[in-house]
Amino acid sequence: xxxxxxKITIDDKEIWAKDGQSVVEAARENHIFIPTxxxxxxxxPAGTCRLxxxxxxxxxxxxxxxxxxNGMKVENESSEIKDIRKSLIEMLFVEGNHMCPSCEKSGxxxxxxxxxxxxxxxxxxxxxxxxxxxxxxxxxxxxxxNRCIQCLRCVRGVRAKDxxxxxxxxxxxxxxxxxxxxxxxxAFSEKTAAAAMAICPVGALIQKGGAYQTPxxxxxxxxxxxxxxxxxxxxxxxxxxxxxx
Amino acid sequence: MKKSVSEIAQMHQxxxxxxxxxxxxxxEQERFISDEVLHILSDELDVPLVELEGVRSFYHFFSSQHxxxxxxxxNTSATSEMSGAFEVMQAFEKHSGIxxxxxxxxxxxxxxxxxxxxxxxxxxAAIINNLVFTQLxxxxxxxxxxxxxxxxxxxxxxxxxxxxxxxxxxxAEIFNNIRQKGPLFFNEFEPGSALKKAMDxxxxxxxxxxxxxxxxxxxxxxxxxxxxxxxxxxxxANRRYVICNIDEGEPxxxxxxxxxxxxxxxxxxxxxxxxxxxxxxxxxxxxxGEYAYLKNYLEEVLNQMRxxxxxxxxxxxxxFSFDIQIKLGAGAYICGEESALIESAEGxxxxxxxxxxxxxVSGYLNKPTVVNNPETFGCAAKIVLNGPEWFRKMGTAASSxxxxxxxxxxxxxxxxxxxxxxxxxxxxxxxxxxxxxxxxQVGGPSGVxxxxxxxxxxxxxxxxxxxxxxxxxxxxxxxxxxxxxHMEFFNNETCGFCVPCRAGxxxxxxxxxxxxxxxxxxxxxSEIKAWGQTVKLASRCGLGQTSPNPLLTALQNFSDEIASKxxxxxDYISQFNMDFAIEESVKVAGRSPNxxxxxxxx
Numbered sequence: 001x002x003x004x005x006x007k008i009t010i011d012d013k014e015i016w017a018k019d020g021q022s023v024v025e026a027a028r029e030n031h032i033f034i035p036t037x038x039x040x041x042x043x044x045p046a047g048t049c050r051l052x053x054x055x056x057x058x059x060x061x062x063x064x065x066x067x068x069x070n071g072m073k074v075e076n077e078s079s080e081i082k083d084i085r086k087s088l089i090e091m092l093f094v095e096g097n098h099m100c101p102s103c104e105k106s107g108x109x110x111x112x113x114x115x116x117x118x119x120x121x122x123x124x125x126x127x128x129x130x131x132x133x134x135x136x137x138x139x140x141x142x143x144x145x146n147r148c149i150q151c152l153r154c155v156r157g158v159r160a161k162d163x164x165x166x167x168x169x170x171x172x173x174x175x176x177x178x179x180x181x182x183x184x185x186x187a188f189s190e191k192t193a194a195a196a197m198a199i200c201p202v203g204a205l206i207q208k209g210g211a212y213q214t215p216x217x218x219x220x221x222x223x224x225x226x227x228x229x230x231x232x233x234x235x236x237x238x239x240x241x242x243x244x245x
Numbered sequence: 246m247k248k249s250v251s252e253i254a255q256m257h258q259x260x261x262x263x264x265x266x267x268x269x270x271x272x273e274q275e276r277f278i279s280d281e282v283l284h285i286l287s288d289e290l291d292v293p294l295v296e297l298e299g300v301r302s303f304y305h306f307f308s309s310q311h312x313x314x315x316x317x318x319x320n321t322s323a324t325s326e327m328s329g330a331f332e333v334m335q336a337f338e339k340h341s342g343i344x345x346x347x348x349x350x351x352x353x354x355x356x357x358x359x360x361x362x363x364x365x366x367x368x369x370a371a372i373i374n375n376l377v378f379t380q381l382x383x384x385x386x387x388x389x390x391x392x393x394x395x396x397x398x399x400x401x402x403x404x405x406x407x408x409x410x411x412x413x414x415x416x417a418e419i420f421n422n423i424r425q426k427g428p429l430f431f432n433e434f435e436p437g438s439a440l441k442k443a444m445d446x447x448x449x450x451x452x453x454x455x456x457x458x459x460x461x462x463x464x465x466x467x468x469x470x471x472x473x474x475x476x477x478x479x480x481x482a483n484r485r486y487v488i489c490n491i492d493e494g495e496p497x498x499x500x501x502x503x504x505x506x507x508x509x510x511x512x513x514x515x516x517x518x519x520x521x522x523x524x525x526x527x528x529x530x531x532x533x534g535e536y537a538y539l540k541n542y543l544e545e546v547l548n549q550m551r552x553x554x555x556x557x558x559x560x561x562x563x564x565f566s567f568d569i570q571i572k573l574g575a576g577a578y579i580c581g582e583e584s585a586l587i588e589s590a591e592g593x594x595x596x597x598x599x600x601x602x603x604x605x606v607s608g609y610l611n612k613p614t615v616v617n618n619p620e621t622f623g624c625a626a627k628i629v630l631n632g633p634e635w636f637r638k639m640g641t642a643a644s645s646x647x648x649x650x651x652x653x654x655x656x657x658x659x660x661x662x663x664x665x666x667x668x669x670x671x672x673x674x675x676x677x678x679x680x681x682x683x684x685x686q687v688g689g690p691s692g693v694x695x696x697x698x699x700x701x702x703x704x705x706x707x708x709x710x711x712x713x714x715x716x717x718x719x720x721x722x723x724x725x726x727x728x729x730x731h732m733e734f735f736n737n738e739t740c741g742f743c744v745p746c747r748a749g750x751x752x753x754x755x756x757x758x759x760x761x762x763x764x765x766x767x768x769x770x771s772e773i774k775a776w777g778q779t780v781k782l783a784s785r786c787g788l789g790q791t792s793p794n795p796l797l798t799a800l801q802n803f804s805d806e807i808a809s810k811x812x813x814x815x816d817y818i819s820q821f822n823m824d825f826a827i828e829e830s831v832k833v834a835g836r837s838p839n840x841x842x843x844x845x846x847x
Binding site: 045046047048049050053060062065067083084087088091092094095124125126128129149150155164165166167168169170171172173174175176179180181183184 | 284293294295296298299301302303577594599601736737738739740741742743744745747748749751752755772776779782783784785820826
């Protein structure tokens with residue numbers, strides 16, 4: 001065994017992982033897709049969305065907050081887990097107000113893309129028709145709470161120059177929502193708006209102006225389904241993950 | 246004399262770890278916490294403004310809106326409703342002229358609901374400016390509201406409580422209702438005796454002794470205590486903490502309150518023993534905000550212990566030092582989860598952490614931390630004193646020792662029972678005088694609801710493991726209303742951090758409401774089962790992993806009764822309810838549309 005590498009199994013496929021990696025990271029490096037909404041690049045994993053739920057040792061855990069260990073056996077694409085993930089996606093759709101056809105993020109939205117991947121038609125749950133606010137008071141940024149999934153990517157990833165938190169979240173339970181510190185100069189900048197929109201997996205943070213520069217139909221997930229960029233790089237014979245027939 | 250925000254912050258060393266104490270002081274003085282206050286605190290404590298907003302909005306007892314010079318926190322748990330809370334609340338609303346959730350326009354009186362306040366055996370109960378009123382009636386409420394309107398000190402309206410509740414440092418109208426004493430908690434205890442014994446044994450042998458006793462955590466989860474202490478001691482660190490979890494929030498539980506009132510020396514000595522065993526210097530008592538009236542009394546107990554050299558520097562003349570600080574919560578059931586409690590003690594939102602790492606490795610301020618229930622600490626002290634064999638002789642083979650049970654609901658003698666593990670539910674029902682029990686909630690809403698068919702089951706980890714809440718319902722009670730109360734509780738108390746618990750519990754509650762208005766079908770019952778299971782499996786912490794239990798265990802154990810509440814002749818009825826959907830428009834328009842008269846007639 002190479003130094004610092006760890007062998008784990010994901011759905012009968014043995015892969016090599018690096019010490020300290022999360023299961024999500026290890027899977028990604030090995031061209032296995034584990035869906036995530038809240039986990040993002042180098043941000044500290046939060047574990048809010050639970051979409052990366054996998055089964056390890058008979059227990060359901062979030063793969064983004066679970067570190068690999070030698071001999072670990074991970075169940076990722078079983079029908080049980082797929083259904084849990086689909087349920088979670090549907091819960092998010094009924095919890096907020098997601099009107100894809102009129103959303104600036106359509107085609108670039110991770111939630112929408114995952115709904116396609118898990119073949120959601122109509123959610124099994126009743127819609128909540130919740131009454132949420134839209135805050136367009138900042139010069140460059142719109143906070144569209146109707147679409148927010150409380151993943152906390154903005155809270156963890158967008159900061160003021162001095163390192164201070166710019167975004168936070170308030171209240172609890174069903175009322176939980178994100179907020180922005182309007183006493184900080186950076187809240188008003190175009191740069192923050194762009195960074196916020198880029199980090200938001202859905203259409204909750206929208207930079208004013210220029211939302212329709214790429215036409216619907218030509219956007220990221222319109223061209224390549226979510227996960228395909230990870231799975232398509234399979235050079236070896238890992239055919240089970242090749243979705244093309 | 247009013248203090249400035251900066252002065253209050255200064256009193257608490259401008260530390261974020263004291264944030265809850267700071268916010269308590271401000272809330273108590275101003276009756277709300279304004280945005281301006283948060284701006285000042287953000288500078289004084291060097292904490293981001295958004296984080297302070299997050300903390301203020303997380304806890305029930307903090308508010309950005311004025312809560313009134315007198316703030317009524319009325320308990321709405323199931324036992325409170327069963328004891329006539331509805332009439333009491335109506336009386337509060339009638340005499341003060343406002344609804345619950347509001348403050349009078351002269352800012353004199355605020356009426357607010359709150360989750361279980363640990364007084365299930367003497368409901369309906371309310372906390373008003375840290376004074377506890379129990380067994381409320383509509384006529385007493387009239388008196389109380391009049392006194393509030395006149396600006397009087399409400400203390401004169403309090404009846405005298407029982408036992409140490411009479412102590413002027415507590416001064417609460419609370420009855421201990423200790424119905425059955427046992428060998429452990431409510432008898433003579435000589436402060437210092439367990440500690441002396443522990444020091445004779447040596448720290449490693451203390452842990453060995455706890456392991457041998459088979460003591461398991463008394464909060465409900467039942468983790469082996471000796472193992473927990475062993476892990477914590479083995480964790481490499483320069484500092485370790487001992488935390489006593491008095492966030493007794495599970496509806497139906499109140500034994501920690503009584504134990505802390507009548508025998509705090511035993512609990513605190515158990516903490517010192519733990520500190521000695523894991524080589525810690527600092528203990529924290531996390532006292533739930535609902536029990537704030539116990540704080541001065543417990544501080545005095547700690548002082549007495551310091552004077553007796555049982556706490557502080559050079560304990561019993563040795564080189565061992567250990568001190569305990571009391572931290573007050575501010576209304577949040579979730580803080581009973583140990584990692585959420587630690588976050589809260591650090592002055593943050595009480596959200597559970599991702600685990601691993603576990604608190605024994607990385608807990609308070611990321612240092613190894615033992616978090617135990619007060620009853621567990623009490624057991625530990627007595628185990629050290631009397632030996633593990635003494636403890637193991639009691640109970641069953643797999644569940645050693647005794648357990649405190651909080652019994653409430655439909656019985657003649659609600660209160661505290663100290664019992665050996667292994668008693669059957671039926672025997673306990675006989676003991677407390679429950680003649681016509683129909684359903685028994687074991688372990689609170691997060692536990693199981695059992696029917697007569699299971700009354701032979703044993704109260705023990707190997708069968709019905711529990712933190713000790715036993716709530717009894719007789720045949721006159723409406724099962725669905727109880728389930729609704731419990732599901733509403735979880736919806737109020739979920740932190741909202743993860744999707745299944747936040748969105749899933751709201752969906753389950755809605756389903757139940759559909760059945761309650763007569764629109765349920767057998768299909769809805771199978772969906773509750775499937776969806777409840779998803780919430781349990783996918784949730785991040787114990788709250789979501791148990792919150793569907795009221796529905797799931799009722800469906801299992803009262804299947805016939807629940808099946809009788811839904812229609813079987815039809816597969817599907819829409820959740821859509823016209824009256825509800827147009828409610829807001831009706832309010833705005835000031836009239837109801839004429840929708841029903843001319844139904845489609847072609």
